[in-house]
Amino acid sequence: xxxxxxxxxxxxxxxxxxxxxxxxxxxxxxxxxxxxxxxxxxxxxxxxxxxxxxxxxxxxxxxxxxxxxxxxxxxxxxxxxxxxxxxxxxxxxxxxxxxxxxxxxxxxxxxxxxxxxxxxxxxxxxxxxxxxxxxxxxxxxxxxxxxxxxxxxxxxxxxxxxxxxxxxxxxxxxxxxxxxxxxxxxxxxxxxxxxxxxxxxxxxxxxxxxxxxxxxxxxxxxxxxxxxxxxxxxxxxxxxxxxxxxxxxxxxxxxxxxxxxxxxxxx
Amino acid sequence: xxxxxxxxxxxxxxxxxxxxxxxxxxxxxxxxxxxxxxxxxxxxxxxxxxxxxxxxxxxxxxxxxxxxxxxxxxxxxxxxxxxxxxxxxxxxxxxxxxxxxxxxxxxxxxxxxxxxxxxxxxxxxxxxxxxxxxxxxxxxxxxxxxxxxxxxxxxxxxxxx
Numbered sequence: 001x002x003x004x005x006x007x008x009x010x011x012x013x014x015x016x017x018x019x020x021x022x023x024x025x026x027x028x029x030x031x032x033x034x035x036x037x038x039x040x041x042x043x044x045x046x047x048x049x050x051x052x053x054x055x056x057x058x059x060x061x062x063x064x065x066x067x068x069x070x071x072x073x074x075x076x077x078x079x080x081x082x083x084x085x086x087x088x089x090x091x092x093x094x095x096x097x098x099x100x101x102x103x104x105x106x107x108x109x110x111x112x113x114x115x116x117x118x119x120x121x122x123x124x125x126x127x128x129x130x131x132x133x134x135x136x137x138x139x140x141x142x143x144x145x146x147x148x149x150x151x152x153x154x155x156x157x158x159x160x161x162x163x164x165x166x167x168x169x170x171x172x173x174x175x176x177x178x179x180x181x182x183x184x185x186x187x188x189x190x191x192x193x194x195x196x197x198x199x200x201x202x203x204x205x206x207x208x209x210x211x212x213x214x215x216x217x218x219x220x221x222x223x224x225x226x227x228x229x230x231x232x233x234x235x236x237x238x239x240x241x242x243x244x245x246x247x248x249x250x251x252x253x254x255x256x257x258x259x260x261x262x263x264x265x266x267x
Numbered sequence: 268x269x270x271x272x273x274x275x276x277x278x279x280x281x282x283x284x285x286x287x288x289x290x291x292x293x294x295x296x297x298x299x300x301x302x303x304x305x306x307x308x309x310x311x312x313x314x315x316x317x318x319x320x321x322x323x324x325x326x327x328x329x330x331x332x333x334x335x336x337x338x339x340x341x342x343x344x345x346x347x348x349x350x351x352x353x354x355x356x357x358x359x360x361x362x363x364x365x366x367x368x369x370x371x372x373x374x375x376x377x378x379x380x381x382x383x384x385x386x387x388x389x390x391x392x393x394x395x396x397x398x399x400x401x402x403x404x405x406x407x408x409x410x411x412x413x414x415x416x417x418x419x420x421x422x423x424x425x426x427x428x
Contacts (some may be wrong), residue, residue, distance in 0.1 A: 003326075003341075004326065004342075004344040004345040004348065005345060006330070007340045008339050008340065008341040008345065011339050011340040011341065017340055020340070021297065021334060024334045025335075028334055031335070032290070032335070034287075035286075035290045035291060039291075039292060081420060107292045108290050108292065108335075109290055109291065109301075110294045110337055110371060111336040111338050112298045112299060112395070113338060113388060113395065114338060132383075145337075152337055159392075159393050180393065181397065246338035
């Protein structure tokens, strides 16, 4: 009992228990796979049994979507090219492209207290602690623990997560902190008078050097300006579908900036 | 008749199943209703065989649960240890009770277990904000008679003593 209290205190202080957790999670990660495997298999069976009509329809839809995407990508390529040129002109060394890797979520439920998910990629694939995780719609979270074959992601709507964000409309910066219960994000310490409206989109600002800049984080859904309080209460709906997406992107952002974690990932 | 085999794995296998049930993905709305499977398995074994499944077992299982769940290391370990201590203190009484009365006790024990977790979560600053937090006590109570009967069958089939 005393030992568990000691463990809890140490873990809360963040004192070197990371290593213990990692060692313990090595045998347990095999177990995570074991739980997740039948669920994935059932899903695959379900897909195999999908009717022809359904598949044909989906195919048509996807083709239409792909066409749209291609058109958009072409435009983006042009813009990116132009952007690179301008950056080169300004002698900026920032890289636009980072290495990416697609990972699958393991079908594991966590404690309702914690908003974390487990991925099927680990230190074998070069995943490192602090690495940003994205899905198709936006930022999802970052890696907080790696074992050889799995890794654990702290979602942005967890209470312990904070993301530096920036308003796309006017560049106002803030920090978005999660709320595990409502699954929303709050902007903290924002003065009453700041220019933020409902439906404003916030993207990562790149400050803090954890998340790459410019990825969507969330949309403002409510603002309460209570004159009795010092700060405005602003709620964001996260753009990433952390409850739905099965596949996520692991990003190796600007490799010059985050130098120490890369070393850990490479070993 | 074949002689009873020494099936050492009969107890671990129940814990394995309990772990799987704890981690199994469920629909979103059931998230607060998941029964305390591991605690129920621990209560059964420590009530029947307190000399084989004891406080130490509870601690190790709790630690594994903490790692798998990503909660504060030692949180579930502490809660399970204290609860199982009380179960072992009164295991002779618990054995004698009829099933319904046992269920009520399980409800109390799960609530106690949840209470310890609640306190710890409060200490680290993220206590649950919904009354549904206490629902596992009820679901565990309702499921206890079935769990008990299944475990009893399992124990007798593999002659665990």
